[in-house]
Amino acid sequence: MIRIISWKKTNQDSQKLLESNVTDVNSYLNQINELNKEIRSVSAVGQTPNDLMDKRDNLVDKLSEKFGIKLDRDKLDTINLSSTEYPDSAFVKSDPNDTDYSRLSYIDTVTAATDSSGNLTGDVTVKYYPLGNENSTLQTVTIKTGSATDAKSLKDELTQCRILITDKDGKLTMKDSSNKEVEVGDGGTVSASQLTELKTKIFQTYKYDTSSGTAVNNVDNNHVKGDIAANQSVQETIQGYMDNLDRLAAALGYSVNALQVGSLDTANSSLSSSELIFVTYDETNKTTTSTDKGLTAKNIRINANLLADTSKLNCNTSSASGEGDGKRANAIANLNTIKMNFSNIAAGTDFSKIDRKSFLTSVGMSGTTGFSDNDCLKLNAGTTGSTVDSYYKSVINNIAVATQEASRQQDSQEDILADIQDQRSQVSGVSLDEETTNLIQYQHAYQANAKVISTIDELLDVVINGLKK
Structure with missing residues (x-):
């Protein structure tokens, strides 16, 4: 649970970085826009605004990092x-008069x-800060996707991307029946027919x-660019690791509970749900529940009734509960030898x-009850898949490999970036050696010109003064 909370916090941090990216980008764009106007006015009178263009180029460089x-x-x-x-x-x-920019x-x-019943209806509600300004009023837009599948897909995409392309004032706009851009105001609705257009508004x-x-x-x-892409993609990676831990927690919790109450099926249990070993945690009421439905690495808890x-x-x-021969306890301990097909639980599963x-049926436990009381452990597991222990080790090993690969790629990309920056500097930068050489050439040329002028002055003096005599 500690690890899943840590990853969730990392996921939230990447989302906050996206908010910072939005405010930085808008700031750069506004400054570039103003410099564009100033440069235009100076160039219009025949002058070259080098300082202003340098400032604009620096801002464009910063923007290109996003x-x-x-x-x-x-x-x-x-x-x-x-x-x-x-x-x-x-x-x-x-054109400074064209204000139709994003x-x-x-x-x-x-x-x-x-x-x-807890099933998706097809409606997705989005609340966003115009221009990323938390001091502004949250804008609420309801999107009618038309189906539960589209609703889930859109929710996941918006949650990961976190950025909308809006107008210059931070308002979401959509095309009306006459193909004109109109504002979707606070509390407005996007219809299912506009869903394709809405996709183009997700950055x-x-x-x-x-x-x-x-x-x-x-x-x-093959060439993904910028901080925003990194902060968006890392959430998918983190979510994948969280899904792995959810599979692990569910496998452990459900199999232990099945042995505890005597059934894979909650409806056919010979013990009450209050005697489950693992239950879920209700974040709203801050209490443990009396059911194990929806077990994840984040909400799994030991039943408070059993602790008491x-x-x-x-x-x-x-x-039957109470003191006994311990075979069921041994069966629970032996769960580490049972193989489960964790890959049957698809990525992104709710x-x-x-x-x-x-x-348990999905990971390979077959049958109605899965085991009988006579020999206690008949979960009817398959021969393929992984044990809980090996699956956990595989998850940790994959994280270690991914970390090493990310570090290697970072070092490689930093070398490539440094080389490209050097090449750029050779073209656009100032070479001190070259400028020193030019300065010496200009100095000698000046001295030579000065000598010529001095000689001509002497000749003219001789001619003029000689004629007077």
């Missing part, structure tokens, strides 16, 4: 700027509506997106919808 930059130079030394990932969304325009806004929360830079059937962005998967009265532990060969029977 995402890929698409820059086109226009007349009067102005520029048009957009991202390589979303080239159709202009961030800076060369900015980024930060998504604070994303929730998917459910019915009384996703860490992978190429064709989820709507057509290309949504223009990401090169250990006589409720089932230690008999038969399904563990809150899984119960004991569905999980």
Whole structure:
């Protein structure tokens, strides 16, 4: 549980970094836009605003660290700027009178509506800070996806990306029936027919997106760029590790509970749910529940009833609580020898919808009850898969390998970056040796010119003074 909380905190930190990225990007874009106007006005009178263009270039460099930059130079030394990932969304325009440009806004929360049975209804509610400013009023937009599948997919995507492409004031806009951009105000609704367009408003830079059937962005998967892409993609990696721990916790909790109460199926248990060994934790009420449905690494807890009265532990060969021959306790201890097909639980599975029977059946436990009281341990496990112990070690080993690979790639990319920066400096930078050489040449040329002028002056003096005499 400690590790899952740590990873969840890391995930939240990456999301807060995205908020910081949004405010930084908007600040850079606003400064570039103002410099663009000043450069245009100076160039219009025939002067060259070198200082202003240097400042703009420095800001463009900083902006390029966040995402890929698409820059086109226009007349009067102005520029048009957009991202390589979303080239159709202009961030800076060369015409100072054209205010139809975009900015980024930060998504604070994303929730998917459910019915009384806990099933998704298809509605997704997004709350976002315009321009990433936490001091501004949260804007709420409801998206009608039309299906539970689309709702879950959209919720996951928005939660990971956390960034919307909005107008210059931080308002989400969509095209109406006349193909005109109109604002979706606070409390507004996006229809299912607008879902494809909405996808183009999600600033996703860490992978190429064709989820709507057509290309949504223009990401090169072999050359992903910028801090924003890194902060977006790392959440998917962390979520994968959290899913692994959820599988592990569910496998342990459900199999132990099955032995404790005498059934894979909660409905056919010979003991009450209050005698489960592992139950879930209700974060809303800050109490443990009396059920094991939806076990994860984050919410798994030992049943408080058993902690208060250990006589409720089932230690008999038969399904009855209390002191006994200990065979059931030995069966629980021997769970480390049972193999389970953890890979049958797909990535992104909603563990809150899984119960004991569905999980254990998925990982290879067959049959209605799974075991009998006569020999206590017949979970009918398969011969393929991993034991709980080996699966945990595999997860830890994979993290270690991924960490080493990330470190290696970082060192490699830093070397490549340094080399590219050196090449750039050779073209655009100032060479002190070259400038010193030029200075010496100019100095000698000046001295030579001065000597010529001095000689001519002497000759003229001789001629003029000689004629007077």
